[in-house]
Amino acid sequence: MFASKRLSKELLKLQDKLPPGITLVKADNFEEWQMDIRVMDDNPLYKDEVYRLKFSFSQSYPIEAPEVTFLRTPTTPIPWHPHVYSNGIICLDLLDRQGWSPVHNVESICVSLQSMLTSNTKKERPPGDENFVRYNTQRPRDISFVFHDNQV
């Protein structure tokens, strides 16, 4: 109830107008949405690529942060980034319990992720990516990431 009221308002706005490089792919219900993002400058790491984001909302969204991950599909790879694991899990303080504010929304998250990619120059995965991807069984929101550098 709480989430659907807010999400229906967000949806109206998303269908109306979106910032450049962000498109709505799927929003059939109030549990899961998909969005596509592109990096707008010619950063060679992300040139000509489109990335798909999966948003999962709980009943208490936006009090609780949504779970946001990159989704691999035949047309959308997982972008290189020292805070993005190769299974699509993102380590971003904005999406963490401590960093999240209910003022954020789907659009502002897309914009933040877009700019996170734009400013990156490293073709890297987070340290320990291989083990994390193999052994992690936790849901992204239950993982406590250490935000060692917030500049990236």
Added chain:
Amino acid sequence: MDSDDEFNSSQVSDDDFMEDSDAVLDEDSDFEMEENDVGFESQDKDIKPTKQAYEVDFTVYNPTQIQSHQEKQIDEVSSILGQPPESTAILLRHARWNKERLIDQYMEKTEETLESAGLGQDAVAHPPKIEKIKGFVCDICCDDSPDLDTFAMKCGHRFCSDCYKQYLFTKIKEEGESARIRCPGDGCNRIVDFKSLDLLVSSDLRDRYQELLTRLYVDDKENLRWCPAPNCVYAVQCGVRDKDLPRTVPTVHCDCGHFFCFGCTLNDHQPAPCSLVKKWMKKCEDDSETANWISANTKECPKCHSTIEKNGGCNHMTCRKCRNEFCWMCMGVWSEHGTSWYNCNRFEEKSGSEARDAQAKSRASLERYLHYYNRYANHEQSAKLDKDIYLKTEKKMTQLQNSTGMSWIEVQYLDAASQALQQCRQTLKWTYAFAYYLARNNLTEIFEDNQKDLEMAVENLSEMFEKPTDQLQGLKVDMMDKTSYCNKRRVILLNDTAENLKSGNWEFNTSLA
């Protein structure tokens, strides 16, 4: 600070306190609490004096006492800082209850200190209130109805009251946050103060909030720990610090009956220091497969090879078939146990020549580990079996009581015996972890003798529980003697290990860090 009587009243109930008050306050001074990080300093002089070398001073507090002590500190600091109690509470919690540091900081940089705790500007003149604002749109639910109730703290991040309430509900109920809930505004560090909370949350949520604040208070205080027993609401205060742990094993006794280590909150593990316990448990976990066969409940009689099942705690076994008496732990002849030359508890190191190559060495080290693990695990298991058999006995005794009209008090000795067995086995268990890490020196032998004596005392008492119930009443005096002997041996062992640990006389084959 005034002495507060209600805090002294519930000290660990102890009649010996008066008799002993002039004794022992000597060498324990290095555990005296430092004035600056103690919440309960007025208690120091009243804490019961240490009686044995292995005992530490501690006090048990109930939730009301913790609560009222928090309030006392808030009041005191409030009058020093000239801040209202609500703000002072936030400042103290923000400073993790280090009041000296808070006062220094506040005196030096008042505005900065207030700001960092989320209290910038004065909150006194303008108490928080719920308002309707023209043209307001809530950034959380996007509602823009004209008569929407809204709320904002000093920072001005305004949301509708429903969203604010929902936000606080989630933080308190689901995330267990209390003193450090921030304003829902993006990047805002302002802490939601108690007055604002009062305005927005229901009374049962407020109770939960208070509970969480008290939790946090105890968590923030280095000299306080919650009793880890399930559903226990008491906290224990003890002056032992992390840095003291290589020299002392601070077992405390909660009013709920639970004995636990103040250093690591695990069950009582005297005489082994916390760091050895941690290492030992890690090792046991890593080697659990190797050691698995040990926990088996059946073995073969070493003489006639018939299968023998262990159904009591006692390790003195008698084969039903051939009447051979042997020791469950070492499978050796029982009659030789307790004599000066027989050592069930000591691991005989093979001489160097026998363990020359790597394989032989690793076999020898495994054998050594298994020797200690075997005995460690066995006492753990025996304690369980002792308990089982005691419960059965107790049931039979109750029946006997009903039929003979014996009073309840007359069977108390069984209870005392059972408790002594549990406690002594717990100690024995950890003596083997302790011994595993002990490097031989001239003190080791005394330790092993103490261990052997306690072990024999325990097995002799444990054995009595296997007697038929109708004989038990006749064994009452004997059983009481054996019980007090067990307790005495335990005290001797623990005093010896504690004294030598304190003076750094033990040599370990690993670091205590």
